[in-house]
Each structure stands twice: as C-alpha cells, then as structure tokens.
Amino acid sequence: MTETLRRTAFGALALLLAFTPLACASSSAVSPQAAAPEAARSGEMKKGEKPSQAPATGPASGVESRRAGESAYTSTYQPLPSQPVLITNATVLTAAGERIERGSVLMQGGKIAAVGQSVAAPAGAAVVDGSGKWVTPGIIDAHSHLGVYASPGVEATADGNEATDPDTAQVWAEHSVWPQDPQFPLALATGGVTTMQILPGSANLFGGRSVTVKNLPGRGVYEMKFPGAPYGLKMACGENPKRVYGGKGRAPSTRMGNVAGYRDAWIKASKYRSDWAEYERKRQAGEDADPPDRDLQLETLAGVLSGDILVQNHCYRADEMLTMIDIAKEFGYKVTAFHHAIEAYKIADVLAANGICADIWADWWGFKMEALDGIRENAALLQKAGACVVIHSDSAEGTQRLNQEAAKSMAAGNRMGMNLREEDAIRWLTINPAKSIGVDKQTGSLEPGKMADVVVWSGNPFSVYSRPDKVYIDGALAYDRNDPSRQLKTDFELGIRDSREEVQP
Amino acid sequence: MRSRMAFPFMKTATLIAGLALAGATAARSETVAITGATIHTMGPQGTIQNGTVVIENGKIRAVGASVPLPASVRRIDAHGQVVTPGLFDSYSQIGLVEVNAVDESEDAHSQDDRITAAFDVADAINPRSILIPVNRVEGLTRVVAAPNPGKSLIAGQGAIIDLGGPGDHPGDYLVRSPAAMFAVLGEAGAGLSGGARENSLLRLREAFQDTLDYIANRKAFEQGDRRPYTLSRLDLQALIPVVKGELPLVVGVNRASDIESTLRLAKEFHLKLILAGAAEGWMVARQIAEAKVPVLLNPLNNLPGSFESLGATLENPARLYKAGVTIAFMSGDAHNSRNIRQEAGNAVAYGLPWDAALAAMTAVPARIWGIAARYGTLEPGKDADVVIWDGDPLEITSFPTAVFIRGRRMPMTSRQLELRDRYKDLKAPLPPVYRKP
Numbered sequence: 051m052t053e054t055l056r057r058t059a060f061g062a063l064a065l066l067l068a069f070t071p072l073a074c075a076s077s078s079a080v081s082p083q084a085a086a087p088e089a090a091r092s093g094e095m096k097k098g099e100k101p102s103q104a105p106a107t108g109p110a111s112g113v114e115s116r117r118a119g120e121s122a123y124t125s126t127y128q129p130l131p132s133q134p135v136l137i138t139n140a141t142v143l144t145a146a147g148e149r150i151e152r153g154s155v156l157m158q159g160g161k162i163a164a165v166g167q168s169v170a171a172p173a174g175a176a177v178v179d180g181s182g183k184w185v186t187p188g189i190i191d192a193h194s195h196l197g198v199y200a201s202p203g204v205e206a207t208a209d210g211n212e213a214t215d216p217d218t219a220q221v222w223a224e225h226s227v228w229p230q231d232p233q234f235p236l237a238l239a240t241g242g243v244t245t246m247q248i249l250p251g252s253a254n255l256f257g258g259r260s261v262t263v264k265n266l267p268g269r270g271v272y273e274m275k276f277p278g279a280p281y282g283l284k285m286a287c288g289e290n291p292k293r294v295y296g297g298k299g300r301a302p303s304t305r306m307g308n309v310a311g312y313r314d315a316w317i318k319a320s321k322y323r324s325d326w327a328e329y330e331r332k333r334q335a336g337e338d339a340d341p342p343d344r345d346l347q348l349e350t351l352a353g354v355l356s357g358d359i360l361v362q363n364h365c366y367r368a369d370e371m372l373t374m375i376d377i378a379k380e381f382g383y384k385v386t387a388f389h390h391a392i393e394a395y396k397i398a399d400v401l402a403a404n405g406i407c408a409d410i411w412a413d414w415w416g417f418k419m420e421a422l423d424g425i426r427e428n429a430a431l432l433q434k435a436g437a438c439v440v441i442h443s444d445s446a447e448g449t450q451r452l453n454q455e456a457a458k459s460m461a462a463g464n465r466m467g468m469n470l471r472e473e474d475a476i477r478w479l480t481i482n483p484a485k486s487i488g489v490d491k492q493t494g495s496l497e498p499g500k501m502a503d504v505v506v507w508s509g510n511p512f513s514v515y516s517r518p519d520k521v522y523i524d525g526a527l528a529y530d531r532n533d534p535s536r537q538l539k540t541d542f543e544l545g546i547r548d549s550r551e552e553v554q555p
Numbered sequence: 556m557r558s559r560m561a562f563p564f565m566k567t568a569t570l571i572a573g574l575a576l577a578g579a580t581a582a583r584s585e586t587v588a589i590t591g592a593t594i595h596t597m598g599p600q601g602t603i604q605n606g607t608v609v610i611e612n613g614k615i616r617a618v619g620a621s622v623p624l625p626a627s628v629r630r631i632d633a634h635g636q637v638v639t640p641g642l643f644d645s646y647s648q649i650g651l652v653e654v655n656a657v658d659e660s661e662d663a664h665s666q667d668d669r670i671t672a673a674f675d676v677a678d679a680i681n682p683r684s685i686l687i688p689v690n691r692v693e694g695l696t697r698v699v700a701a702p703n704p705g706k707s708l709i710a711g712q713g714a715i716i717d718l719g720g721p722g723d724h725p726g727d728y729l730v731r732s733p734a735a736m737f738a739v740l741g742e743a744g745a746g747l748s749g750g751a752r753e754n755s756l757l758r759l760r761e762a763f764q765d766t767l768d769y770i771a772n773r774k775a776f777e778q779g780d781r782r783p784y785t786l787s788r789l790d791l792q793a794l795i796p797v798v799k800g801e802l803p804l805v806v807g808v809n810r811a812s813d814i815e816s817t818l819r820l821a822k823e824f825h826l827k828l829i830l831a832g833a834a835e836g837w838m839v840a841r842q843i844a845e846a847k848v849p850v851l852l853n854p855l856n857n858l859p860g861s862f863e864s865l866g867a868t869l870e871n872p873a874r875l876y877k878a879g880v881t882i883a884f885m886s887g888d889a890h891n892s893r894n895i896r897q898e899a900g901n902a903v904a905y906g907l908p909w910d911a912a913l914a915a916m917t918a919v920p921a922r923i924w925g926i927a928a929r930y931g932t933l934e935p936g937k938d939a940d941v942v943i944w945d946g947d948p949l950e951i952t953s954f955p956t957a958v959f960i961r962g963r964r965m966p967m968t969s970r971q972l973e974l975r976d977r978y979k980d981l982k983a984p985l986p987p988v989y990r991k992p
Contacts, residue, residue, distance in 0.1 A: 447856075543859070
C-alpha cells in the first residue's frame, strides 16, 4: 500500500496519505508477446485447458506486427536445484479443504508428488521430521508493492505510482521492480511468502499492469517472473484518483468523474479491439488491410476485454463496488478481485454470485473516510456468504505476517459464533489468492502435480509464536531458519551491519 | 474524580442498550469478584493459579489464591480464563483522530510553527471518539495520547488517558497531563530543521539554553529587557519542567548514532529522556542501559525502510531487554492501537521472555510514565484496570470476555461491532438501514 503505512520518526506506523497515493490492485492482461511463450513453456496446463493467461485472441495476440517482440518480457525463471524431499509426521493443511494429522508431503521434481497419512520415501529422498510442525502451501500475497516501493523508501526507490495521468494502463509494474529490494528476503523468511502479485499504485483510474513473481530475487525481474501467470490491470476507485487529480485541478475530482473516466477509456478500448479484429478478419480473408497503429495503453485494456488480463480493482466502499460491477457489465469484462474491499461484507452475497474475490486486510480501518467501516469480521462474513476471501497485505510489513492476519480474521468469525478452522483460513492465504491472480492451476494447494511451494512452520501458523522453519519453492529449499547458507541477502544488504554488533549484546 | 456511586438496580445490559456511537456510559462501579482465573498480577505476587481478584469502588481490593469474598459481591466465574492488568499503549493518537485523512478530525499535529512545546493534546482529547470502544473491547485501557511533529522538532506535550470514556466531570479521562514532551531527531528532525542532523541538535540545544536563561531572567524578559529567544513565552514555560528534569522528553530516533547523540544531549542538559522508535537500539544497547534510559518500541518494525533504520530487526526487543534496557511497547497508531498485543506476541516469537512482553504493556510503562502507584499491576489499592481473557493475552486468537477500567465494567460493544451485527444476516426482511442495535 503505497499510500498506507510508513514509519514515523518515532518508528511507529503512521498513515502518511499526503505523500503516497494508496497503491492497490494491479494491471493485468497478458500481452501477446509475454504470456503465450510462458504458458507454453511452463507445462503446467493440461492439454486442452484454456488457462486464463492464454494468449489473447484480440489485439494482444497473434498480431503479426508484434511477433517480432514475442520473446521479450517473458519469464526466465528457473527453479533452484532440488532433490526429492519427504516431510513426515506433521499437521498438514492442504488448502484443498483437508487437514491431515501426522501427515506427509512428498516433493519430487519440483512438484508435489504425494500428500497423505503415510507416504513412502523414494530412494534418495531427504526426510524432514515434521513432528510438532505444521505444513502449508507457500503463502501468496495477491497485493504487494515489493520492488516497486522498495526499502529504503526514498524518492529514488518510489516507482509504484505513475501519477501523471488518470489512465496509465500502458505502464507495467515489472519495469519498476528492483530485485535487490531487501523486503523480498523478509517476506520469505518471516512470512513464508513464495508468490506475490506486484501491483502499481492506486493513484490512477488505470494504474497499469501487475506482475506476478516467485519470491526468489534474481538479477532482473524476468528471472523471478511466475511462468504462465496472467497479467493484472490495476484499477482504482474512490478517494485516491479524485484526490490526486482533483488536487491538480483536472479530472477526475469526484467519484462521478472517476466513473466517466473508466467508461471513456473502455469505449476507446472496445473500438481498438474491434479495429484489430477487423484487420485480422481482412488479413485472413486475403483482403488488403493496414494494421491499426499499436497503442500500449489500449492494448492493455483490450487484453482485459478479451479475457487475458485480470482486473484487480482497488475499491473500498460497497456502493462503488456495485457500480464497478455495472461498468464491467456495460463493456463485457469481468472484475476478478476487489482489493482492500473494506465494505465487502455489506455485499458479500453479490460478490459470491458474481464470482469476485475480495482481497482484504484483516483489520485495517479508519485511516481515510472510505475505510471507516472496516471490521474484523469482513473475512468471516464473506466466507459465510460463500465468497472468495483473500487476506492480502499491501504492506512490506504486513506481508511478513499474513498468517497472523488470517488468524485474527478467523478468531473474529469464531467470536460471532462461526466455526472457522485452520483448514478454512489457510485458503485465504494460498489457494484463494492464487485464484485471485490466476495461478491456482499451478500453485496454492498441496495437491499432486502442483508446484512444490511449501512452508514448514514451527507450530500452528495461526499462532503469533509460530515462524517458518523451512520454505520450499518449486521443491527446492529456498529458506532454512537454521541454515545460514539457505538465507537470502540482497546486494543492498551487504556490508550495512557490523558483524561485531550483530552478536551484541 | 469519577463518581463511585453504584446503582446495583441497574443492569449492565440496560446501560449498554443506551449507548450512542462511542457511548462510554459504562456501568457504574460495583463490587466484583473474579474467581478461578489464572492471574498475571505483574506485581510481587507473580502469577496466581485459580485465583481471585476483588474489585471495589474502582480499586483492586484484594488479589490472591484464597481471598474472602465480601458479602454483597457480583461474582464472575473465570475458570479456564486469564486475568491481566488492562493494557497500555505508550504512543498512540487515540482521542486525537477519527479519520487520519480527514484533516478536520485530526488534532495530533499542527502546521502552526509558532506553537511548539506549548502544544498540549489535553485540550483536544475527545473521550467520545469511536476509536475508544473499538480498542478497549480488545483489552486496551490506557494510552499515551501523543502529538506528532508538525512544522517543529518539538511536537508538544502528550497526556495519559484512560479509555473509560467521559466521566462525570470534565477531563476525568486524563490520567496524567502533561505526561511528557515529545520531539524528533534523526531524519525527521533533520527534515524539520534545514535538512541536516547538525541543525536539529543545535535547535534543541538553543531551545533548552533559552529556557534556562528564561528561568534565570524571567522578570527581565517580562519587562522586555532580555535578548530575544527563539521560542515564544508559552513554549519556554512549557519547557521549564523538561530542563528541570521533571517532565520526560520523548525523542523519536532510530539510527544508532542518533541514539548516541541524543544520549549525549540528555546528559548535557540533565534531561529525563525516553527514546522512542530506536530501530537500531540493539546496536547501542549497552549505552542505553548504562544511561538508564527507557525505550518505547514497536517490535514489528523490522524493515530497512529508511537509511536510519538499516539495522532494524525483529530481535530488537529481545536484545535490548537482554542488555538490561527498560522497554515498553507502542503502536504509533490509533485505530489499531489494539494490535499492541500482536506486537508483544511477535517480540516473544523473536526471543523476548513472555513475562517481559506482557510487562512492556502493563507494569513497565506504568513505571516509565510515573503512574505505577495507581496502575500497572494487580495489587490492592491500585485502580482496577482489569481484563479477563479467554486465552493467552498475547495470542492473536484470544479475546477479552470482560474489561474493567477503574472498576467500571465496560460494555463489550463498539461501532464496528454494530456494523458487524447489522450486516451479519443479509437476508433479513428490512434493509440494513433499519437494523439498529
């Protein structure tokens, strides 16, 4: 949340809205050149399955003029080397609904190979005794700004909000991500975060494209980029766009101005899309046709209209979410997730009926007018209505404690008489955010064939006292609390602490 | 003084029903015995299993494993539950803000650079804030309502308030006012004084020197027969107890070298210093301990979020504690000051002893803030700020079942809980706007 919490001079958290407009969802849309090769290479899809990140059929994909750049901007992520690992005798939360006491998880070839009460160790497998431990899928943060709002938070590292125009659908978060942001290792070691969607900020009606990454800092963002993940399009409702641009004496300065801005852009995007479709039709029919001029901004929006880019919509108030659903109906796209969604509980039935995820905080409220009605029971009431609940962070601190945030939400639901269990709450941190960012076929639960993204916790992850002992990404040990050789240190962190002080007192 | 009159014929529920939004019309004090609980007294009696706490006339009358109960007493069976003193947040803006981004509702700082040390939050505290019930139902009973720096290094004076809401007399909620003077150094201080740390230290020195001069030459000053001071008469007056070492000076500072500079400044002027923030405190833990300076911490502050906190770590509380530094916790927040116990739990996860973590929200801040005679431990004669928990109070899944502030049982409701109840059944026949508590 770029507009959210910053440390004050007292070292305490304070909301400094004046400096940084809130960041919220991301942009989506698989551009033709990026998504197709990744999806193909990842091999995660079953034959005949149409992944949400499949190449667009509209302007985004299959367009001859773009084929020249097809290999650009694609994931070059390679999992770390791994050997088969069998975790035994642990409490396993699969996020597929199950809780297995004294269970085992086998990882092989980077994938989950088996999960159950008793799993035989194949030859050469390392066996990890999970007695007293809990095992969950890797935590997925559907709303992160790591790398685009890096630490230290100085002007030079503030790359999350292109707050120069209310529509910047043409910018891509991946072109701001700084892989040496020291917040990546913290999210891994403290939070067990293995995958995150990094979003542009929420200053604009259309903030730009998001990027989903595996939490293994590389030399460039493409070494982290999640193979086959769809792009998101960050959109923002409410106070932020109208404040940022109203403050500059230009539109939008009201919520109705916001809505006019979205609709105007979708009208242009619809035309752009049909222009390309018409060109394609003529070309395939052998008719004479000049391709329309390529427009990066409209390309992203058209990617949404063709279903390749997922709408990640920062929106706090219930009434505004309802309006946004209507705009989606007018132009024939789908809102994949409302982010922050402070008042989602007021329209939980509508969100459930429309299959829209609510990506929320456990208990943030009151820092601005549209956050006044935030309640601890938001997640529980959404769950009760059958909606898709995601606990997200929007914060480099919060991403380290998503398990604790979910625990607070679970406890709040149980205080009002619900019977929420750990096997329910773990979904808010794993499979549901995976769904919310379009990677639920590949990761987010402990099921055979999925990426072996796994956290071994020192105890119940919904206890404040539990910590990640080991984190596996694609079956490889990415973090080990007791093994310094499996602990990350970014370039930035080198030499900044005196090793003599490190051991003091 | 709050009224200690009891109205035993009025049921708590009746009073709860009458609550307005931030309704703080808590039940009147009655004699209550909490029995069968695990009691963390945080005092000389330590932890008592299956113990009893008797609350009478706003005070704790007795605590122990075997306590004779008074004749007329309302008994609360707390078997299997945990009792602690009410929790304390050493740096909050509760009472000073409703919505952070709505300027009209925020009084924690000023953009008027003519007012610095004289800025006094006591004049602005709103005991009817909707934030108060939200936080107290989660076990918070007292906070330091602290000013934030606006245009000056010296932010002004903070006050300790209780979260019992308005009492019977104006200002009943003020526990101690002023409680301290607040200032910033480090990057924030530099930013407020020309962009350099050197300037910020000079400005503070100048302010203290002017105050000392003012004390010695007050009459001449009043007659216009003294050199001009950098601060106004009111600011100088407000700083008198600071330079006399009577009123604590809380300095927000994070970098290890800034902590050292602040310790030197405090020694130079014989100040009663409290450090706040201290992200790199562990690097200079011995110096802080030797200076006997207490530190207010947010244990979750582990990001190298600025060049003054590159050494931030979740182990800061544990390392400072081990070095003998007196530590208390602060949220720096208002709406979620209630999450201070999550901070404490994380400090334990990263090495701080459990007892020290609970003490950092009870007995220790009571000592740091000079109210230990009345608050901070469960001991006979102290104010009855008492919380009954359904589990480990540092565990995020636990919740209070009852909260007493100065002996008055608080209603377990809030605006946010009323919102919950309004929307918990979306299929109710009448629309939400008709659903009222």
